Amino acid sequence: MDVEESEAMKSIAIEHRMPTVVLALACTVFAGLGGCAFKMESGYGVGIQAEREAALQQSQEKQDAPDTPGMYLALIDRMQSQGLFYASLAHIDAYEKQYGVTPDTILLRADALRQTGQTQGSADAYTKLLNTPLAARGYRGIGLLAGAAGDFSKASESLDTATRLQPTDALTLSDLGYARLRLGDVAGARVPLMKAAELAQDNPKILSNVALFLLAAGQSAAAQGLITQQKFSPEVQQAIRTDAQRIAAAEAQATHARAAEVAAATTEQARVPMVRAPQTVDSLLNAQLPLTQAYGQPAAMSASQAQVVAR
Numbered sequence: 001m002d003v004e005e006s007e008a009m010k011s012i013a014i015e016h017r018m019p020t021v022v023l024a025l026a027c028t029v030f031a032g033l034g035g036c037a038f039k040m041e042s043g044y045g046v047g048i049q050a051e052r053e054a055a056l057q058q059s060q061e062k063q064d065a066p067d068t069p070g071m072y073l074a075l076i077d078r079m080q081s082q083g084l085f086y087a088s089l090a091h092i093d094a095y096e097k098q099y100g101v102t103p104d105t106i107l108l109r110a111d112a113l114r115q116t117g118q119t120q121g122s123a124d125a126y127t128k129l130l131n132t133p134l135a136a137r138g139y140r141g142i143g144l145l146a147g148a149a150g151d152f153s154k155a156s157e158s159l160d161t162a163t164r165l166q167p168t169d170a171l172t173l174s175d176l177g178y179a180r181l182r183l184g185d186v187a188g189a190r191v192p193l194m195k196a197a198e199l200a201q202d203n204p205k206i207l208s209n210v211a212l213f214l215l216a217a218g219q220s221a222a223a224q225g226l227i228t229q230q231k232f233s234p235e236v237q238q239a240i241r242t243d244a245q246r247i248a249a250a251e252a253q254a255t256h257a258r259a260a261e262v263a264a265a266t267t268e269q270a271r272v273p274m275v276r277a278p279q280t281v282d283s284l285l286n287a288q289l290p291l292t293q294a295y296g297q298p299a300a301m302s303a304s305q306a307q308v309v310a311r
Contacts, residue, residue: 069099076108085112103132110141119145136166140175147179155179163192170200174209181209181243184250186216204230212240216247 066072072095079088089112096105110125123145129138143158159176166172177193180186193213196206207230214223227237 069095072099073104073108080108080111080115085115088112089116103129103134106132107134107137107141110138114141114145119149136162136169136172139165140169140172143175143179147175147182152179152182156183156185168199170196170203170206173199174203174206177213178209181213181216181247182250184247184252184254186213186247186251189213190217204232204236208232208236208240212243212247215240215244216251 066075072091076088076091076095079085079091088108092105092109092112106125106128110122110129113119113122113125123142126138126141126145129135129141132138139158139162143155143162146152146158147155156176156179159172159179162172163169163176173192173196177189177196180189180192190213193206193210196203197210200206207226211223211226211230211232214220214226223240227240232240
């Protein structure tokens with residue numbers, strides 16, 4: 001190999017190594033700014049959102065643009081399943097501008113507004129669904145908003161209505177059970193949670209609520225067995241224990257409130273004067289005896305005679 005060929009081969013090798021070298025240098029330069037982008041962990045702040053948007057854009061480029069209402073709604077729904085709720089709001093606006101408002105777009109908007117912290121707008125949108133075929137989803141959304149605000153009484157009421165409209169929705173049944181648990185109504189949570197668990201046997205959220213119910217009901221061994229079987233993360237296990245403490249406090253408060261109601265009712269009953277028993281015909285006639293005697297009737301008149309006189 002002559003000198004020129006040797007130099008050419010070195011040049012080619014250097015060119016092939018250039019991207020790697022540049023990348024390494026870039027990582028070194030930006031290390032002080034939080035590390036190389038290729039080493040960023042997913043799931044934190046803007047990073048995960050950017051990743052999802054990029055992945056969605058790539059998937060969109062690989063297929064034709066949605067040219068029917070059904071395809072467009074499916075795209076928006078997929079955005080929300082990937083956590084792109086702000087992007088979905090923009091596309092909902094575009095969809096409604098092109099095709100008009102429908103119960104499906106109202107529901108998608110309500111869910112996106114709830115997930116992005118726009119509570120009032122979300123509540124208004126869910127309310128619009130109550131007179132549509134998607135009324136069950138509307139009541140569920142209202143219940144979720146109430147629960148997030150700590151109003152588990154309203155949450156339980158709305159979710160109960162939703163389950164009556166859509167009896168086989170496992171997630172709504174699970175939400176209802178959780179709301180009742182947080183009210184301290186452990187017994188009332190059992191049936192909806194068992195329904196949910198049998199309808200969706202592999203759903204970890206539902207099974208975590210079942211474990212919570214078992215713990216609140218005093219079945220610690222069964223609860224721990226389910227937790228071990230499902231291999232819940234330490235964070236989920238801690239959340240279950242924390243909620244169990246809240247439920248115990250709510251149950252004690254509910255028991256105290258019921259005892260106070262019974263005591264108040266008993267006290268009120270004691271204050272009310274006894275109602276006189278209804279008077280019978282005989283008692284009324286006997287009460288008239290002095291009056292009849294004043295008109296010269298014999299005092300020893302029998303009861304039957306007194307009745308004849310009175311009549």
